[in-house]
Amino acid sequence: MNHLAYRRDIDGLRAVAVIAVVLFHFGIPGFAGGFVGVDVFFVISGYLITSIICRERASGHFSFVAFWVRRARRILPALVVMVVACLVVGWFLLVPRDYEELGRSARYQAMFISNVLFARQDGYFDTDSELKPLLHTWSLAVEEQFYILLPLLLALLGRYVKAWRRGLLGIALVSLAVSLWQVQHASAQAFFLLPARAWELLAGSLLAVAPVFDRAVSSVVRHAVATAGIAAVAVAIACYDWQTAFPGMAALLPVLGTVAIIWSGSGQGTWLSRMLGTRPMVAVGLISYSWYLWHWPVHVFAEYAAVDGIAMHENLALMLCSLLLGYLSWRWVETPMRGRRWLAQPRQALLGALLAMVLVGLAGQSLRWSEGVPWRLSTQALGYANASQWHAGQRDCMFEAATAPERLICHFGPRGDEALPPLVWGDSHAAALIPALRVHSEHTGQALDLASSAGCIPVAGLERNALCRQFNAQVRRVIAQAPRRDVVLVARWTLYLYGDEHGDLTYRLPGPDTSAQMADALKREVQALRQGGSRVWLLDEVPLQSANAPYRLSRLAMLERPTQGVGRSLSEHRQRQAFMHALFAELAAGDPQVRILDTTRLFCADGITCVAEAAGHSLYMDDNHLGDDAARFVAPLFAPLLSPAKVTGQGNSH
Incomplete structure (x- = not known):
């Protein structure tokens, strides 16, 4: 049989790829684009696998079964051990929702389609991705799918297409076109799925079968190409980051750089191939697969256990731990299976x-069926974890396109013949107040009304879409029919000013000066309400927490660490809310019938921390929306609505 000659420099190139990925995932400065290490792996895989298939086909020894058995020996043993280890560790560490999702990931990976699952969920760079121990298996799924399809593709092209190399090139170009389109219109699919990634693997395949590369080339040219190739990969690693539209056009740099490195290292070799072929680089390259498998779960579970973050020296220790696990996996799992010391026969x-x-698939599915085995947790930890969902009907009162006009307003408390009750009007933060509004109505006997729509700021001219404009217009018509009532304006105000703290600008107001837009529009809205005879209440934004509160609290409880006083510092809250506080103060100072409901005094009573929990309950369902258990804590906020002060008609305008 015609075997492929071993190349030490390719193992060294694997070392470059895995080091880049690991340093990126552990947040080491200078490696913000280290995720392109996966693209380097793709090109290497395409080159080696295609070279092996073509040589075996040329010698008449190729077998589909034998090929797939070798791939299974190479990939599956270490992968299965890693997945099982994650399921075991998750039992002791993960909250039910995350444990259930881990089981789901394991089931999809057992079918070689975990990339499909992750494409439907959060993006690779989203915050929630930090809590998925098997997220990194998406690239393995892409390679597994490629290994299944490539031999079949080469067989079909070889039989039915005379210029089969051009056919392979055509498929690669189609895949590249898909990547270029999807990265602009369906970024998650572009990142995770094979159609937009196949061209990277096929770039290696084309290098393996292109006859032009067999010709003699001068040493000067090879050295120049090697230098350009490693420079291209290095630039991508150092200069790309999570904001880079990827893969698409940006992936050409590391992919073509890798092609250049592999090509230049054949034959006489270059300075780069000699460096990559040194013993330390080859040693890391040999264990690169196992290190890749273990580094991400180590990082995720450490983040879970640390809760409050990981220091740089701890990060370095964790990287060394993952490297040790990678070595042990290579030594005791990979090597015996690849050497056929276990299950020697193909059928076995x-x-x-x-x-x-x-x-593995059944184990994963069992976690789905059991909803993450919640009985693993203590009563307190489970209570915190369950706070991550609304159960008090908050979504029932959210206006949508199909909402009937008579269901625009939700009513709480007894209806009487007296003046209409106060109306709470706003986005999903208004809906989050429903449990508190119910408690307030029960304790005081006072009726309250609410109108809410997710992502819709209750200010004319700032609406982000037609649905929000429709919602606000309908609420204004209701107010105009009976104007002399209290109106409470509620929103996650800073979301529209700055976007969220993770960089999502979906709800941010357009244009460069969002502060001026907010100030002008809110002043007009308040003036319009006052001229209609309404008293206006401005609800100060609930303090934003630095992490998902139920998750953080439940994880602390599982680790038997204290949860009292957990929250965000008052100084950070004031810094983010500074503009809105000043704007509210200006509006209230100019008109006694414009009042402020101050959440800061309630949540940040000690003057140090804006708490996320009280009396053993999470006050939030995520990092910004109030949860069901906040009802009694927040209800006193509405006591000023019982003030005997009367609405005084026109009031002052601004």
């Missing part, structure tokens, strides 16, 4: 692989 290997995948 295939049956063993199938059985392992079935068992």
